[in-house]
Amino acid sequence: MTKVVGISFKNKGRQYYFNAGELELKKGNKVIVETERGLQYGTVETALLNLEDTQITSPLKDVIRIATNKDQKAYERNLTDAKKALSKARDLAKKYNLNIYLIDASFTFEREQLLFHFLSDGRVDFRALAKDLASIYHTRIELRQIGARDKAKEVGGLGLCGRTLCCAQFLNDFDSVSINMAKNQNIALNPSKINGACGRLLCCLKYEDDTYKEARKNCPKIGSKYKTEKGEGTVTSVDLLNQTCEVELSKYGTIEVSIKNEKA
16 A cells, blocks of 8 residues: 655646655645655645555655745745746846747746746747856756646636636646537537637536536437327427427427436
């Protein structure tokens, strides 16, 4: 058995799983962990999970220790310096006329790397920018391009529903969303109705997709023939969630029938 915890490195950020070793960790603990980028300061987001070795599909990095007050101060200093670095990088990007929008900046815990996330419509030659930043901060510089959904998560805002964007509030990962999900839910394929603040398909289309898929299994297609107690007619509309459909009959006009009852 291996003790595993989920850890995030920013508020409402993606969770990564680490080997807790012999540490007795609980949700909310601040910890120092080993990552591919170096040591990182993070927050425990889950309770301890006891997993069989067969359940772990890839090697896990270790939680080094529970963060101390000294670690907390170092982390806060890194946050302050990263904000200054972001402002400086934006000034340099203007100097080199780079068509990029820098979203954020972050130091690894021991300041071995300074990472910038940016948004751009195409490929960007940022070698001069990276060289200048390296000479100023004397650490390894990485500039990583992100997508529109990541930007929406960072910036935040309100969705079509009037609530805070899901990505900014609680989503840790972005699931794949397809236009078929909107079709399955009988939503008009109007970009203003099915696209979020990021310009991509609404993440919430994924939430009820399985329910609609299951409901659709019993439903006839619009335009198909359907037998009712009053005879056979043509299906003109379907209500997936209520499991009813409207059938047009030559003798009685359009009637509403229960799909479950008619199938029984």
